[in-house]
Amino acid sequence: MIIGETPLPEGPLGVDAVAVTMKFGDFLALDNVALKVRPGSFHALLGENGAGKSTLVKCIMGYYHATEGDIMVGGREQAIANPKDAHALGLGMVYQHFTLVPAMTVAENLVLARDDVPAIVNWAKEKQELEAFLARMPFKVPLNARVSDISAGERQKCEILKQLYLRRRFLILDEPTSVLTPGEADEVLGMLRDMVVNGGLTILMITHKFREVMAFADEVTILRRGKLAGNGKVADLTPDSMARMMIGAEELTVQPPRVGQLGEARLELSKLCAIDDAGAVAVENVSLTVRGGEIVGIAGVSGNGQRQLVEVLAGQREAESGEVRVRGDLYSASREEMRRHKMSLLPEEPLRNACVGGMSVADNLAFREFDRAPFASKGWWLNRSAFRKDAERKIGLYKIKTRSPDTPISALSGGNVQRAVLARELGGEVEVLIAANPCFGLDFAAVAQIHAEIMAARNRGAAVLLVSEDLDELLELSDRLVVMFHGQFVHEARASEADLTEIGRHMAGH
């Protein structure tokens, strides 16, 4: 900072990004983007995945240095070399995932976050100050509770409180509600909204939920493929007009209508129990029947045992007790059983769960079939040309963007990895489909395609178990909805009759 410069204005800060361009090699992540966040406003940054939202806020926070363009803070051009500079200016960011230390108390986490933690902490004094601070805040959190013991909603409040405790006056929230139930999301955003209205804070929220934008934001900026697609006052816009700006002229796959009849029981879980990596019970006495021609959705806040349940069904984790039956036969996730019952799995994080990053796209597409003709001659010799031919067909059919079938799959974007797994798992006949957050982090086109494929599989008579953290997705696709909380199924409803508040209440464990 230049000596003699006038200090930054008091109160909420405004931030402008002026003509920001960001290049990674030849890839243009941001192309001449402008963002104007007025002091004391609640601003939403909308865009599909890959539109450049995170890149833009990382430029503001000093994680990236824009190739061209300037960042203005409080109406003044600032060179932000690193996040520390941003913090010194009063800019703070709340990440999508928690950054608290689970084994420490809330108070310890707050004090720990300060830049000037003394060598010996006078806890009595700190506690007193923290309580005085909390008294001024609209949220309440239990200061002496361990972070591991409080709920996701309270953790998110802690994250936000931490930023306020550090006297940040401009707060960036990166999809802050993705880990919250709808009720918790409304509560947290409502409190933040009040703080903005009362002055003292400016908020820039990254999101893809129109509902939140309409309910809480004053202004919105929309990015599409690294370019500014539109901005304006929320009052002047509708969800439809915002969606059009986000997606552009892209054609989305049309989801087939829900048709067909309920068939026989295909997938039956009875009294299934599983433990997580730490040895704690994650899935407890879970029983469920999924019939052919129906989609059963499992709702729940992340971390309530859904992951472990899917891992058991995918053969990645052993059940502690209970049994799984597929079409009446006991099932232990062997290759032979998966093949006989025509099972398909769409796990979350496909690169981690369903692909080998270093192997080619063609190889990854062949994981289910490589040990049979035409991929293998006489059951042991690999027939490379069959791999290539099949891969070229699937790449075309599922619109997988890749340089060639021989490109390592880790070089593909998230949506294209997901499409490759979709092509592999849904390319053949499917009788049982297990999908876990199949659309997490994907753009509209990919989501529409995946939803259409899942619905089409259901209409062809497949039994579908869909685990998702996205309630909208579940309500759109499911025939039946089950809520999972603390490893148990606590609520069940027909999706057409489901009541959002009722489901939200069960997700929170009430």
Added chain:
Amino acid sequence: MTTGSADPVEAVGVAPAADPGFLQRYGATIEYILIPGAALVGALATFGLFVALFGKNPLDLYFYMYQGAFGTWFSWQNTLTRAAPLILTALCTALPAQLGMVIIGGEGALLIGALSATSVALAMPWASPLVVQTAMVCAGVIGGGLWITLAGALRQYRGVNETISSLLLVYIGLAVLNHLVEGAMRDPASLNKPSTREIGAANMIGSIPGTDVHWGLAFGLVAAFASYILIYHTVFGFSARVAGGNIRAAKIVGLGVNKLILMICFLAGGAAGIAGMVEVAAVQGRTNANLAAGYGFTGILVAFLARHNPLAIIPVAILLGGISASGGLLQRRLGLPDASVLVLQGIIFVFVLASDALYGRIGFLKGKS
């Protein structure tokens, strides 16, 4: 994470492929040659400094090393004879590495393979040499194979780290060998060096015609090529690469990971077991503690330098065989201790392991993405 394609790594796949360019297409391959090569040069330079401390001229050192390894037909034969067991023991590390395991117990499998082969040969004095030799190969493979399978089984069923268990099995193998050689199987005529009885001159496998290089080299070459074909052209190898690349992905497509691990451990141990059988049937003629000459440990170095590629193991084994072959000449001409080539091997290992951090970080090889 919300902006997937904003990530520079992912962006590579999204950007249209106008012209991949030479560096982009072959950058990774060049890296695989350049980095271990540079590590080798760095290690040789460091060894030069080490020798200079002894008051010797490093240039003389390099010259004599070359002479001793590749300078004459005689030194070539010496080099190839030493390379043969190295190829086999390197496979003992390279094959499990395809499944993501680090097995460093090739020495133990070699010893057990040698012991098994000797026992079989001594048990069938009536049989014709061809039958005895065939039985010795089988015994070597089975003995060595089961030895490493034990390490694999301990890992899969009891959660024991395979690196540690395979290393400890080396010492158990050596102890078993010493126990039998000094006890039940001891030839009363072997006074100074307890040994088993000789398998008999007729049963020795001899040299490749026209050379002094024994048939072990052929075993090594065949095993390396067969491993390459197994890993890259068969259903088994494909399954192994899937499981080695990502165990979660292998499970989700229902591959039997336990079976894969046990089978590949058996093949790996079998390769080292053949090395032991060859040492008995082509060099020593009997089993004694001389067999623990460190081929199993040098094989680890070969496998890492070759980045676990079965074909790359062949030239690397010849190179390291040459280094060890030059030890004698260095001793005679420069008066260096015989063990100095071990110092060089150690330095090479440290350089190779450290160079691992360089992959993907060499700017000019990344090409324009």
